[in-house]
Amino acid sequence: MSVLVDEDTRVVVQGITGGEGKFHTEQMLEYGTNVVAGAVPGKGGQEVAGVPVYDTVDRAAREEDANAAVVFVPPAFAADACFEALDAPVDLVVAITEGIPTQDMSRVYRKLQETDTHLVGPNCPGVITPGVAKLGILPGNIFSSGNVGLVSRSGTLTYQVVDNLTERGLGQTTAIGIGGDPIIGTDFIDALELFEADPDTHAVVMCGEIGGEDEEDAARYIGANMDTPVVGFIAGRTAPPGKRMGHAGAIVSGSGTGTAQSKIDALENAGTPVGDTPEEVADHVENIL
Amino acid sequence: MKLHEYQAKRVFAEAGIPTPDAELAETVDEAVDAAESIGYPVAIKAQVQVGGRGKAGGIKLVDDADEAREAAEDILGMDLKGYHVDRVLVEEAVDFTNELYVGVTMDRGEGKPVAMVSTRGGVNIEEVAAEDPDAIAREHVDPAFGMHPYQARKAVFDAGVNRAVANDVASVLTTLYDLWEAKDGSDAEINPLMVTADDEVIAADAVMNIDGDALFRQPELAEMQEEAAEDDLEAKANDYGFDYVRLDGNVGIIGNGAGLVMTTLDLVDHYGGQPANFLDIGGGAKAERVTNALDMVFSDENVDAVVFNIFGGITRGDEVAQGINEALEAFDEIPKRVVVRLAGTNAEEGMEILNTDLVTVEKTLEDAVQRAVEYAEEDSQ
Numbered sequence: 001m002s003v004l005v006d007e008d009t010r011v012v013v014q015g016i017t018g019g020e021g022k023f024h025t026e027q028m029l030e031y032g033t034n035v036v037a038g039a040v041p042g043k044g045g046q047e048v049a050g051v052p053v054y055d056t057v058d059r060a061a062r063e064e065d066a067n068a069a070v071v072f073v074p075p076a077f078a079a080d081a082c083f084e085a086l087d088a089p090v091d092l093v094v095a096i097t098e099g100i101p102t103q104d105m106s107r108v109y110r111k112l113q114e115t116d117t118h119l120v121g122p123n124c125p126g127v128i129t130p131g132v133a134k135l136g137i138l139p140g141n142i143f144s145s146g147n148v149g150l151v152s153r154s155g156t157l158t159y160q161v162v163d164n165l166t167e168r169g170l171g172q173t174t175a176i177g178i179g180g181d182p183i184i185g186t187d188f189i190d191a192l193e194l195f196e197a198d199p200d201t202h203a204v205v206m207c208g209e210i211g212g213e214d215e216e217d218a219a220r221y222i223g224a225n226m227d228t229p230v231v232g233f234i235a236g237r238t239a240p241p242g243k244r245m246g247h248a249g250a251i252v253s254g255s256g257t258g259t260a261q262s263k264i265d266a267l268e269n270a271g272t273p274v275g276d277t278p279e280e281v282a283d284h285v286e287n288i289l
Numbered sequence: 290m291k292l293h294e295y296q297a298k299r300v301f302a303e304a305g306i307p308t309p310d311a312e313l314a315e316t317v318d319e320a321v322d323a324a325e326s327i328g329y330p331v332a333i334k335a336q337v338q339v340g341g342r343g344k345a346g347g348i349k350l351v352d353d354a355d356e357a358r359e360a361a362e363d364i365l366g367m368d369l370k371g372y373h374v375d376r377v378l379v380e381e382a383v384d385f386t387n388e389l390y391v392g393v394t395m396d397r398g399e400g401k402p403v404a405m406v407s408t409r410g411g412v413n414i415e416e417v418a419a420e421d422p423d424a425i426a427r428e429h430v431d432p433a434f435g436m437h438p439y440q441a442r443k444a445v446f447d448a449g450v451n452r453a454v455a456n457d458v459a460s461v462l463t464t465l466y467d468l469w470e471a472k473d474g475s476d477a478e479i480n481p482l483m484v485t486a487d488d489e490v491i492a493a494d495a496v497m498n499i500d501g502d503a504l505f506r507q508p509e510l511a512e513m514q515e516e517a518a519e520d521d522l523e524a525k526a527n528d529y530g531f532d533y534v535r536l537d538g539n540v541g542i543i544g545n546g547a548g549l550v551m552t553t554l555d556l557v558d559h560y561g562g563q564p565a566n567f568l569d570i571g572g573g574a575k576a577e578r579v580t581n582a583l584d585m586v587f588s589d590e591n592v593d594a595v596v597f598n599i600f601g602g603i604t605r606g607d608e609v610a611q612g613i614n615e616a617l618e619a620f621d622e623i624p625k626r627v628v629v630r631l632a633g634t635n636a637e638e639g640m641e642i643l644n645t646d647l648v649t650v651e652k653t654l655e656d657a658v659q660r661a662v663e664y665a666e667e668d669s670q
Contacts, residue, residue: 076505101473101503102395106432109400125602137572139602139634154548155572156600159633160654163600180547182397209548212397235551238536238558239567246532246547246569249397260555276559278552279655 001200002129002174003149003191004092004118008067009133012037012060012090014081015072016048020096024072024137025049031140033133036064039084057081061088068092070126070135078122079104086115093185094135095121105183112185119185123247125155125177138177146171148285149195149228151188152207153180154247157235157278161207164282170289173201180209180247188218196226203229203288205281206272208263210236211250215263223270231284232267232274234260290499293336295378296513297495304468306461306479307491311380320361321354323379329353330382333360337372340413345369350382383491388481389450390414390425391462392496393469402430404440404466406448406458410481436466457490458482472510473503522589529581531568538563540665541586541595541625545570545604553598553658562662565592573603579612587624594664595627596657597648599636606631606639617647626664630657 011028015021016038026049028035035051037060044055054060057069069085071078071093078097085093086108100122112119120127126136130143142159144166152158158177165172176191178184188206195201208215215234222230237260239245241252252258264274275281292300295313302308312323313336324331335347342348347369349360357379367374388411396403407425409417417424426447430436441459450458461482469477478496485491504511526533532547536554540562544550547569554564566589570582586595599609609631617623627648631639643650649664651657 075502099502101506102475102500103402103432103470103473103503106395106401110432137603142633152548154546154551155602156544156546156633157548157552159600159602160549160552163632182395183400207548209551214398217398233552235548235555237555238564239551239554240534240536243534243567244532245534245551245567250547250551277556277655279653 001198002132003194003198004174004176005127005129005133005135007132009034010064010066011035011068011070011135012039012057012064012066013070013072014039014057014085016040016051016053017043017046018072021072022048025051028134031134033135036066057084057088061090066090068135071095071097073097075099079108082108082119083111086111086117089115089117091117093117093119094126095119096124096126096136098123102182105181109183109185120176121179121184123181124179125158127174127176129174130172136177138175142166143175144171146173147200147202147289148172149198149201149204150175151191151204152177153209154207154235157207161205161233161278161281164278165285168282168286170282170285173198180249182212182249188214189221192218192221192226196228201228203231203285205231205285207233209234209247209250210239210245210252210260211258213257216266219266219270219272222272229288230272231281231288232272233278233281234263234274236260290501290504290514291338292497292499292513293338294334294495295336297497298492300468300472300497301492301495304464306464307489309381309383309491309493311378314361314377314379315375317358317361317365320377320379321357324351324357325354327379327381331357332380332382333357333364334378334380335364335369335374336376336378337369337374339370339372342369347374383483383493384485385483386486387484389458389484390480391458391465391482392476392478392480393466393474394476396429399429401432404428404430404436404444404462406444406450406462408449414480430466435470436463438463453488454484454490461490473500473507474498475500522585525588526585529585531570531582531585533585534567535589536564536566538565539591539593539669540661541565541589541592543568543570543582543586543595544598545572545574545600549598549600553596553654556654556658557662560659560662562665565589575608576612576615579609580616583616592625593668594625594661596661597627597629598654598657599631601633601636605634606636607642610639610642613648614642614644617644623647626668628657628661628664630654
């Protein structure tokens with residue numbers, strides 16, 4: 001078992017004819033992902049890596065039975081691409097694009113509330129169910145199949161933590177990179193809920209970072225609703241207030257909200273151990289399993 | 290991206306929000322001329338993007354030409370919390386009976402905009418929010434519709450704004466919301482919005498921060514950014530297109546991906562060192578970006594050692610290694626010792642390419658950070 005992505009996931013890639021879209025379509029196919037279509041306006045009838053391209057997501061979904069979309073569309077057009085996928089509709093949208101204006105995402109988020117679709121991202125590495133399929137840009141070779149669910153706001157930090165897990169023989173059910181933007185679709189709680197309902201996920205690793213209060217909300221959720229044990233990691237302990245640390249969402253506000261310490265405290269109060277280093281995260285998971 | 294006060298006021302005034310008479314001045318003579326033509330009393334205000342300008346001596350109220358000259362001489366050229374003041378706004382002093390706060394921002398938890406009004410303007414609103422959250426009336430806006438006029442009125446009445454000015458304040462809030470939306474604002478704020486004895490409202494300060502990701506469709510605002518002078522190293526980072534934040538320590542840090550770079554900073558601290566900076570070279574970096582990144586970190590005189598940590602997804606270890614070699618081979622003597630750790634895509638190829646006469650290679654993140662902390666301690670000036 002896994003969450004969000006399994007053998008039945010049939011993917012349409014939006015922006016498949018662009019550099020990134022093409023490269024990662026090839027990588028996804030190589031990993032075994034069922035990429036069934038591409039969608040690029042005006043490029044219908046072409047093929048990329050043997051995958052048929054359609055002018056619209058709607059057409060791709062109907063002709064090829066696609067039920068998931070991966071968005072590689074440039075930032076200025078990415079919100080429109082998300083609306084197109086939500087309206088198709090597909091069950092899962094993974095938005096890789098970095099740099100989408102926040103007000104655009106606010107409108108997408110509003111639309112999302114009216115649908116049953118899961119949106120992951122934007123500005124995220126994607127979702128992978130090791131050995132089955134990956135949707136996005138995650139390097140498949142560092143993952144291995146197992147019983148640990150992983151949810152993270154950051155791409156390369158996910159790789160670091162997964163590397164530490166895999167090295168100890170701690171494989172993963174599914175890893176979800178939810179993205180570092182201020183407004184995202186699937187948040188920690190949504191992902192934790194999915195893992196809690198998955199009988200094969202025996203432990204969850206949650207990698208958060210400074211900014212916002214999503215980790216605090218997630219800690220409350222864990223305390224009240226989860227039987228599956230969770231291990232935490234929080235990046236940005238040394239971040240000064242008022243400075244944006246790369247991610248648009250990673251900023252400690254002047255009034256002191258969004259600090260690493262408040263997130264670590266919240267998680268520990270919910271009975272969730274927090275690793276000081278990625279290595280320690282693997283230690284905690286090993287102890288639990 | 291933050292607009293200066295004078296820029297934000299210009300944008301607000303063009304949209305019809307009342308602002309005081311004001312002129313921008315770059316020299317003492319210009320400032321005195323401006324004060325004479327506006328009429329005393331006037332406020333002379335440093336145009337730098339830091340909070341607490343008044344307390345730091347960056348805002349002075351003057352009553353005649355001599356005082357104006359003295360104040361302009363003091364403020365122009367001063368160092369205000371690390372920022373050089375090269376412009377002042379000379380502004381009509383407003384006689385007020387009351388100070389309000391109005392603002393619009395994105396509530397990231399709710400995923401939607403929120404408009405705010407408070408009768409406790411003129412002070413740090415974040416402190417008010419922390420001490421007495423009920424003193425700020427909040428109205429969430431559905432981004433599909435924009436702010437309905439009733440919502441502006443509701444926020445104004447909920448905040449307890451005096452009836453005599455309620456309509457005018459609601460109208461300012463509506464305009465502010467529309468501006469925020471049209472200009473891709475992240476925050477728009479008037480604090481204080483002054484109320485005069487004859488019940489006029491006037492924006493005595495103006496904050497407008499723009500979503501940097503939306504500048505591609507806000508060309509006039511993107512131009513204003515160039516007028517804003519920044520810290521030299523941060524300006525350099527901007528030119529190179531890096532996410533860079535300067536800190537106080539002596540261990541220089543370069544990495545890929547915000548979360549991993551932050552984690553590297555945290556580990557430096559964990560092992561007893563002090564990070565000198567946050568530098569994210571981003572995804573898919575090629576040799577040239579690597580060279581530029583090293584140049585950035587070497588330019589910081591506080592740096593005593595550097596840790597270079599890459600976990601490749603789209604970024605390829607061999608390309609990073611090549612960039613490191615090229616950058617370091619160009620020096621007769623390498624300015625600071627560099628510790629490199631490569632993992633992920635093509636990491637092994639990268640390790641083989643790296644010139645180990647020039648760098649120290651470590652296999653794990655933990656080892657690399659500990660080594661760099663050691664070097665920084667040994668080489669600290």
